[in-house]
Amino acid sequence: MLNFLKQVGDYAKETAQAAKFIGQGLSVTFDHMKRRPVTVQYPYEKLIPSERYRGRIHFEFDKCISCEVCVRVCPINLPVVDWEFNRETKKKTLNHYSIDFGVCIFCGNCVEYCPTNCLSMTEEYELASYDRHNLNYDNVALGRLPYKVTNDPMVTPMREFGYLPKGVMDPHDLPAGTQRAGRLPKDILAELETQKAKEDAKKASVEAAE
Ligand code: SF4
Numbered sequence: 687m688l689n690f691l692k693q694v695g696d697y698a699k700e701t702a703q704a705a706k707f708i709g710q711g712l713s714v715t716f717d718h719m720k721r722r723p724v725t726v727q728y729p730y731e732k733l734i735p736s737e738r739y740r741g742r743i744h745f746e747f748d749k750c751i752s753c754e755v756c757v758r759v760c761p762i763n764l765p766v767v768d769w770e771f772n773r774e775t776k777k778k779t780l781n782h783y784s785i786d787f788g789v790c791i792f793c794g795n796c797v798e799y800c801p802t803n804c805l806s807m808t809e810e811y812e813l814a815s816y817d818r819h820n821l822n823y824d825n826v827a828l829g830r831l832p833y834k835v836t837n838d839p840m841v842t843p844m845r846e847f848g849y850l851p852k853g854v855m856d857p858h859d860l861p862a863g864t865q866r867a868g869r870l871p872k873d874i875l876a877e878l879e880t881q882k883a884k885e886d887a888k889k890a891s892v893e894a895a896e
């Protein structure tokens with residue numbers, strides 16, 4: 687009997703939880719039903735990619751030491767590092783480097799682990815092509831920096847929806863000079879540094895007192 691009551695209790699608890707989750711999901715749906723559609727007139731208007739957007743990779747040929755770490759950490763061993771050993775200098779000489787963006791999943795592992803920081807992710811997302819083989823970028827194409835949305839005179843840059851101030855639903859309605867929702871990464875870093883400096887000072891005063 688006790689076991690049966692426990693089962694009923696568990697069932698009721700799970701039902702209440704399921705109802706709560708369904709309610710939470712539907713609240714998002716109902717919230718969106720109140721909003722009007724927002725159309726960004728691409729390519730004349732473009733949203734500014736977020737700071738940590740993982741777009742097309744940029745490569746700096748002169749910094750590469752041909753260590754092939756990027757190949758080993760890539761889930762599909764994608765970067766092609768073509769090097770030869772120079773017997774005179776006893777060092778590797780890089781001949782070519784390429785990444786095929788038709789296959790790349792933009793995970794950022796190669797960028798994260800490159801020991802000389804010669805790889806970085808840019809904000810370029812316009813990689814459409816009629817032939818997928820055109821997406822195999824060599825070191826020359828990889829060395830090209832993208833044109834920023836904010837620098838392009840032909841484009842009206844718009845804030846991404848996640849960065850609009852509270853209550854603003856449409857980037858077209860954005861009053862000039864308004865703060866975005868959330869803080870910039872540089873502000874967060876500055877706050878962390880201040881916090882760390884305070885903690886260090888506190889620790890030093892405790893140590894001095896002992
Ligand atoms: S990890 Fe960096 S330095 Fe090493 S081969 Fe790749 S791009 Fe070059």
Ligand code: SF4
Nearest residue numbers: 760790791793794796
């Ligand atoms: S971003 Fe990821 S998938 Fe693309 S080359 Fe780098 S490690 Fe490989």
